[in-house]
Amino acid sequence: MSSLTSMDEAKASRIRHTLWFGLIGVVVLWFGSIPILDGNQSLYFSLMLWVTMATSFNIIAGFTGYMPFGFVAFYGMGTYTAAILVSIVKVSPYIAIPASGLAGVLIALLFAPTLRLGGIYFAIVSLSLAVILQRIMGLAPEDITGGSGGLNLGQHTVREQGFYAMLIVLVAALATVTWLTRSRLGKALRAIRDDAQAADAMGINVQRSRLYAWLLSALFASLCGGIQAWFTGALDPVTAFDVLITAKTVIYAMAGGLGTVTGPVIGTVILVWVDELIWRQFPVLNSFLLGLIIALLILFMPRGIIGTLMQKYPRCRRLIM
Amino acid sequence: MKLMLNRLIGMTGALAVVAATLWIAHAEARAQxxxxxxxxxxxxxxxxxxxxxxxxxxxxxxxxxxxxxxxxxxxxxxxxxxxxxxxxxxxxxxxxxxxxxxxxxxxxxxxxxxxxxxxxxxxxxxxxxxxxxxxxxxxxxxxxxxxxxxxxxxxxxASRLGKPGADFMGSIDVKKLAIIYLDEPFPAGTAKGVKKRAEELGVEVVMFEKFSKGTKDFSVMIQKALATGAEVFYPASYEGDQMNIARQMRELDANFPITYMFYGSQPQFLDIGEDAKYLFSQTLLHEKxxxxxxxxxxxxxxxxxxxxxxxxxxxxxxxxxxxxxxxxxxxxxxxxxxxxxxxxxxxxxxxxxxxxxxxxxxxxEILPTGKQIQMEFVVMQNQKQGLEVVYPPSVATAKAIYPVPTYDKR
CATH class of the missing domain: 3.40.50.2300 (Response regulator)
Incomplete structure (x- = not known):
């Protein structure tokens, strides 16, 4: 009986992974062909960026239960690092973008002691982190950060390369989260999320595990910021550290379902497409309608789309990452 | 039956031709x-x-x-x-x-x-x-x-937006100017442009301080500007902030010989009443x-x-x-x-x-980069009888009143 169950499990796992990797393959082929087919690069870039942001947020929030309200701090740091390196220091974007990821990791390390806090206290302290960084960028010498006017990359803006860079980072983020579900670290994070004390009693290094999740999360968010700077070419302290970026990330991730691999992806895709649809059809009311849809979604599906599906139809768990 | 079918085919064909003609006509109209x-x-x-x-x-x-x-x-x-x-x-x-x-x-x-x-x-x-x-x-x-x-x-x-105001100050031989500005592209650019042009004209900029978005209490900055002995107080920001500053100046009885607020001649600004009186401002659109x-x-x-x-x-x-x-x-x-x-x-x-x-x-007038270097605003003053153009002289409708009456004499 138990060997039958484990055989079933192994089969379900194979199906799950086949479906998941198949989906990633389709995504890569589809998105990869957009520039070639002269599709709307900005729309698909935006989709990739938000899927990556939601996925990276899922690493810290979904796997560990920590909600960083100041998540935009890493995004903003990545934006400024890439922009300063390209436009002021005159470094190639192929060096500036990875450097932007590193900058996010360094900031995350600097603020790692805040992981000792829990719940709302951590959430608020992380929010203050974003505000502090925004003020630093505004107050720093204008020769470096452009002051309140920000920076403009002008002719360094290379959309197509930025587009493919975003695709690479998206795939890397999805691969990382997939790996987490199967890895010891992922299992440790889930245990910590469910009961940190029990996890500690079982020999899991709670602080180190949380730190790894925090750093991974920061890495992808700051890469998103760096590539965004490369793609759009214009940034300033207000938009680079806009609290709405955190808000959208949280909403997209939760709409799909935190703690699952597919949830943030599905949530982001559905909401971005719905947003695109109503924006075109309702030029004046689109923001109101989008807010209404999100409110209803959270009200009736508090676990997110995937989370609710798995709760109502437990057999789905076998097929969904 | 066969006859009906033939008629149906004929009607469908005719409709298709009409639709195609209309579509082509519409497309051509669009193309025009x-x-x-x-x-x-x-x-x-x-x-x-x-x-x-x-x-x-x-x-x-x-x-x-x-x-x-x-x-x-x-x-x-x-x-x-x-x-x-x-x-x-x-x-x-x-x-x-x-x-x-x-x-x-x-x-x-x-x-x-x-x-x-x-x-x-x-x-x-x-x-x-x-x-x-x-x-x-x-x-x-x-x-x-x-x-x-x-x-x-x-x-x-932006570097030239402040030029009318600075040129006006130069024309009336202002010696000291105090500038505060919101740390955002438009007001910061304007403030820097005013500073640069004023200094070119021999005006000493005795205060040049920025404030962040969301600032509501300007009393300290107003007091600091007063303490510098500046003849002109130039707060560069958006309309809401400037209306706030105008009110706080009256509350503090902070009298400058000249106060210059970019949005001071806008209809919504003038609605604040007495606090808007005697302010200098600039605009592109006014009946004068x-x-x-x-x-x-x-x-x-x-x-x-x-x-x-x-x-x-x-x-x-x-x-x-x-x-x-x-x-x-x-x-x-x-x-x-x-x-x-x-x-x-x-x-x-x-x-x-x-x-x-x-x-x-x-x-x-533009530079080859596309930058606009004309379309200068004119300087206005909200005098007793209403808004008047006070600079440049070529389009002025009244003489500027300065130093403006103190709050207790208005």
């Missing part, structure tokens, strides 16, 4: 229109100003179409506007402009409101080699990016500012058309309306000169027309 694309913020911090600008552009489009369209190489072509929402969100701007270019297939782009959004828009339109007409972005930075198809039709660069135009409607005609087209809008036309209308009038001349709508020809025509046009917002 020049489509202009722009983004307008329906929400967010730029909504009011963006919508004011959109109304200005619509006035121009209506006027052109009433005359049968723009002359493009001997053929009249009507203008069609496609406006999409950018939600005052810089990250949305590239997506919206790409949608306008690829999906809506617009011929020419108009910029969004403000430097913050226009910087992102210009990078996108330039990538697709599309002609972009800027009507409200003052940041000098935009014109330093090497863009080939960008022209500021009416909005003077009447340029001798050689393109488009003059000020009175534009205002009359605004009332006719927008009888239910709560807001009177302001300088954003004027800037956008003026940009449309300039664009019309550019298209006529170019005889085409290809971006390179339009840009060359824009440069060729520099120094030769005067629209309702003033004389048009």
């Amino acid at each position: 229109d020049i489509t202009i694309g722009m983004t307008v913020s329906s929400s967010g911090r730029f909504a009011l100003a963006a919508q004011s600008g959109e109304r200005g552009l619509k006035i121009w489009i209506d006027d052109v179409n009433r005359r049968g369209g723009v002359d493009v190489g001997g053929t009249k072509r009507k203008i069609k506007l496609v406006a999409l929402d950018d939600r005052s969100d810089k990250t949305m701007v590239p997506r919206v402009y790409e949608t306008l270019i690829k999906d809506e297939k617009v011929d020419i782009l108009f910029g969004p409101f403000g430097s913050t959004l226009t910087g992102a828009a210009a990078n996108t339109t330039e990538n697709f080699s599309k002609f972009l007409v800027i009507w409200s972005a003052s940041s000098d930075n935009i014109y330093e990016q090497g863009h080939k198809y960008v022209v500021s039709a009416t909005q003077i660069a 500012v009447n340029w001798d135009v050689n393109a488009g409607l003059n000020r009175a005609q534009m205002v009359a058309r605004y009332k006719e087209m927008f009888p239910d809008v709560a807001y009177a036309p302001d300088f954003q309306t004027a800037l956008a209308y003026g940009a449309g009038a300039v664009l019309e001349e550019i298209i006529k000169k170019a005889g085409a709508i290809e971006p390179a020809k339009l840009k060359q025509a824009a440069i060729d027309l520099s120094g030769k046009l005067t629209v309702m917002t003033g004389p048009y």
